[in-house]
Amino acid sequence: MKTDNEKNPTSNNAPxxxxxxxxxxxxxxxxxxxxxxxxxxxxxxxxIGPSGSGKSTLLRAVNILEEIDEGTIVFEGKSVGYxxxxxxxxxxxxxxxxxxRAEIGMVFQHFYLFPHMTVLENIMEGPVTVQxxxxxxxxxxxxxxxxxxxxxxxxxxxxxxLSGGQKxxxxxxxxxxxxxxxxxxxxxxxxxxxxxxGEVFNTIKSLADEGMTMIIVTHQMGFAREIAxxxxxxxxxxxxxxxxxxxxxxSCMTNTRVASFVDxxx
Amino acid sequence: xxYSRQTKARQFMRSKIRRGFLLFIWLxxxxxxxxxxxxxxxxxxxxxxxxxxxxxAGDYETALEVLDRIPAPGGTDSAADFIxxxxxxxxxYHALAMFxxxxxxxHEVLALFPDNIEATNLLDSxxxxxxxxxxxxxxxxxxxxxxxxxxxxxxxxxxxITMVISPIGGLLIALGRxxxxxxxxxxxxxxxxxxxGTPLLLQLFFIYYGLPSLGVTLSPTTSAIIGLGxxxxxxxxxxxxxxxxxxDSGQMEAAKAIGMTYTQAMRRVIxxxxxxxxxxxxxxxxxxxxxxxxxxxxxAMVELMRSANQMFNTYFNVNVLIIAAMIYLLFTTVFTVTFxxxxxxxxxxxxx
Ligand SMILES: Nc1ncnc2c1ncn2[C@@H]1O[C@H](COP(=O)(O)OP(=O)(O)OP(=O)(O)O)[C@@H](O)[C@H]1O
Ligand SMILES: [Mg+2]
Numbered sequence: 001m002k003t004d005n006e007k008n009p010t011s012n013n014a015p016x017x018x019x020x021x022x023x024x025x026x027x028x029x030x031x032x033x034x035x036x037x038x039x040x041x042x043x044x045x046x047x048i049g050p051s052g053s054g055k056s057t058l059l060r061a062v063n064i065l066e067e068i069d070e071g072t073i074v075f076e077g078k079s080v081g082y083x084x085x086x087x088x089x090x091x092x093x094x095x096x097x098x099x100x101r102a103e104i105g106m107v108f109q110h111f112y113l114f115p116h117m118t119v120l121e122n123i124m125e126g127p128v129t130v131q132x133x134x135x136x137x138x139x140x141x142x143x144x145x146x147x148x149x150x151x152x153x154x155x156x157x158x159x160x161x162l163s164g165g166q167k168x169x170x171x172x173x174x175x176x177x178x179x180x181x182x183x184x185x186x187x188x189x190x191x192x193x194x195x196x197x198g199e200v201f202n203t204i205k206s207l208a209d210e211g212m213t214m215i216i217v218t219h220q221m222g223f224a225r226e227i228a229x230x231x232x233x234x235x236x237x238x239x240x241x242x243x244x245x246x247x248x249x250x251s252c253m254t255n256t257r258v259a260s261f262v263d264x265x266x
Numbered sequence: 267x268x269y270s271r272q273t274k275a276r277q278f279m280r281s282k283i284r285r286g287f288l289l290f291i292w293l294x295x296x297x298x299x300x301x302x303x304x305x306x307x308x309x310x311x312x313x314x315x316x317x318x319x320x321x322x323a324g325d326y327e328t329a330l331e332v333l334d335r336i337p338a339p340g341g342t343d344s345a346a347d348f349i350x351x352x353x354x355x356x357x358x359y360h361a362l363a364m365f366x367x368x369x370x371x372x373h374e375v376l377a378l379f380p381d382n383i384e385a386t387n388l389l390d391s392x393x394x395x396x397x398x399x400x401x402x403x404x405x406x407x408x409x410x411x412x413x414x415x416x417x418x419x420x421x422x423x424x425x426x427i428t429m430v431i432s433p434i435g436g437l438l439i440a441l442g443r444x445x446x447x448x449x450x451x452x453x454x455x456x457x458x459x460x461x462x463g464t465p466l467l468l469q470l471f472f473i474y475y476g477l478p479s480l481g482v483t484l485s486p487t488t489s490a491i492i493g494l495g496x497x498x499x500x501x502x503x504x505x506x507x508x509x510x511x512x513x514d515s516g517q518m519e520a521a522k523a524i525g526m527t528y529t530q531a532m533r534r535v536i537x538x539x540x541x542x543x544x545x546x547x548x549x550x551x552x553x554x555x556x557x558x559x560x561x562x563x564x565x566a567m568v569e570l571m572r573s574a575n576q577m578f579n580t581y582f583n584v585n586v587l588i589i590a591a592m593i594y595l596l597f598t599t600v601f602t603v604t605f606x607x608x609x610x611x612x613x614x615x616x617x618x
Contacts (some may be wrong), residue, residue: 064517094527102525112520116538116615120418126524127535171520178524 011252014077016041016182017062022071022238024057031057032068033237037101039182042211046224046245049234050261055217058234059184062215064097075100076181105175109187111167113159119146119163119170120155126178138177145173148204165196169203182213189220219265225249229246291480310336314395315318317354326362330355338378350376353384360388365396406585410577414586417573418593422571424490424559425597427551431495436502441532443507454503461500467561469493474565499557505547542613549605556597570594 015038018094024032031054039045047055060066063083073081079101083092085157091097104225109255113178114122127133146152149169159167166190175183188204189197201223208227216223224245231248233241233255241252253259289554313332320329333355339345352375359368369392375385394402442454461469474489484492521531563572574590577583 063523065522098522098525100528101523104523106523108516108520108523110516112514112516114517114520114535114539125534126526129530130525160615174524188313 015039016076018074020072022061022068022070024061024066030237035113035239039213042213043209044214044227044229046228047217047232047234053234054237055234056186059186059217063106067091102178103181105178105180105183107171107175107185107188109157109190111171113167113170115159118156118158122170123174123177141177145177149173163196164192165199166193168200172203187217221265270518326358360392363393368392400477403585406583407589407604410586410589411491413573414589417568417570420569421559424494425556427491428494428498428555432498432502435499436506439503440506457498458503461497466497469497470561470565486566489565490567501551509544510536512543513539545605545609552601553598
């Protein structure tokens with residue numbers, strides 16, 4: 001599973017991202033405890049686990065929204081996020097961190113669309129402000145992304161008028177507009193009414209089918225079954241089990257903790 | 267001790283009684299000759315006395331008749347008595363709001379003594395009294411408005427300049443307050459602490475009168491702009507900081523997640539969302555600002571309050587103050603309405 005092949009990032013065997021020994025503490029609680037994870041290009045990793053097990057913290061550590069206490073993050077063969085300074089590990093420059101984040105898309109449970117911008121402006125914001133693209137170019141990209149998530153007719157409305165499902169699809173389009181190399185989803189459907197889960201799921205599924213690399217945190221076992229190449233069960237900051245979905249929902253159910261968690265969700 | 271006090275009291279009483287007695291004797295002596303002289307009904311003194319008695323009794327009509335009996339000057343009849351009687355008549359008519367009769371009475375005097383000051387003045391005030399109140403107010407407006415408008419111009423200038431400076435200063439101080447750099451945080455905290463914690467008047471005095479002793483001499487206008495600018499920046503800073511902190515932290519996360527720097531996230535995502543929330547409290551501050559500009563009158567700036575004060579000291583006419591109040595109200599009303607309109611416009615995305 002773990003690979004040390006960091007010399008040839010273009011190779012298909014090289015992971016897009018390689019996390020090792022990631023540890024994050026909040027005071028006395030260790031939210032993420034020495035986790036290793038590498039994700040290959042086009043791979044879809046689904047992380048499940050009980051509340052407070054450190055799934056969000058791990059995801060946020062990937063794009064440095066959370067500063068980790070130990071561990072290294074290697075993105076496309078390059079160590080990112082932290083640098084050695086006088087023998088101490090410190091955060092990399094803002095410029096480098098922003099450049100990294102621009103290549104990693106993230107979708108939140110609560111969407112966090114920018115309420116003062118129209119749908120189209122929300123999607124154009126990244127390309128224009130971060131990538132310095134012209135408004136015309138960004139406009140074309142934004143229209144494209146909106147079409148991809150099936151919301152072209154909503155381009156000029158403000159987010160306040162959208163349903164939860166539509167908001168999340170716009171949030172996905174906003175992340176996609178940056179042409180990310182990998183997408184992180186943190187419980188993308190948990191804040192939605194049950195009847196709206198489907199449309200967001202389908203959007204993510206079609207993205208997966210196009211070959212996008214993804215790490216998805218979710219409580220939807222259907223997601224895990226349909227999309228995942230690998231399902232990881234996380235508890236108390238550690239990976240307990242990781243396996244392809246067939247195996248995970250089959251033989252892994254002998255693990256009582258995994259089984260009881262999956263049962264509690266279903 | 268006790269004894270002497272009693273004695274003193276007794277002496278005091280005695281002297282009082284003696285003085286009262288003397289006064290009584292005096293009155294009797296005075297009354298005797300005047301009673302003897304009161305024989306002739308045409309005696310002007312008596313007539314004036316009668317008239318004044320009648321007036322205090324409320325019988326104005328008879329009083330007017332009595333005064334009328336004082337004859338025109340000629341022979342032994344004195345001009346002074348005539349003038350006095352007619353002027354008194356005019357005043358009485360004036361008090362009764364019978365302006366035409368009052369006028370006539372004045373003209374009686376002026377016909378014989380065209381230079382008489384009393385009658386002329388009375389005629390002037392009658393002319394004013396005959397005018398409706400609002401017309402008089404218009405007259406005062408014509409008199410006072412030019413200087414008041416000049417002062418109001420200065421007031422407006424200070425308000426607008428401060429309205430431009432203080433949101434910028436306030437935003438910078440607010441960003442300092444929430445910044446990750448401790449010295450910036452301390453400096454911002456200190457500025458807010460100092461300028462909100464001391465009177466604006468004191469700050470203005472210090473800048474205009476105090477700084478010269480430190481070798482910095484500033485014009486009244488510069489001092490006023492600096493004083494108002496910093497003071498209002500400090501007030502707005504706390505409002506803006508509260509506004510920024512009221513925005514869901516997820517907004518900053520989302521902005522960072524697409525690769526924005528802190529500055530980009532603030533400028534493009536966080537700060538614009540505070541505008542609607544900031545409008546009511548900032549509007550309040552600016553209304554207060556309009557009135558606070560009156561304080562710069564103490565550092566030799568002739569703004570609205572100062573020019574009103576100057577006019578009032580010259581004319582002692584309360585209408586100056588009323589007109590000044592009207593100008594202030596005009597300003598505050600226009601600003602209130604403007605802010606309410608902007609607030610609705612800025613926050614439109616929340617209910618569209
Ligand atoms: N900013 C924070 N400050 C302090 N503790 C935190 C913070 N963020 C997370 N934690 C703690 O870290 C642990 C892991 O939290 P995390 O949000 O990663 O869990 P999760 O698996 O995403 O849970 P959920 O399914 O509820 O989203 C929890 O115990 C949580 O209380
Ligand atoms: Mg979570």
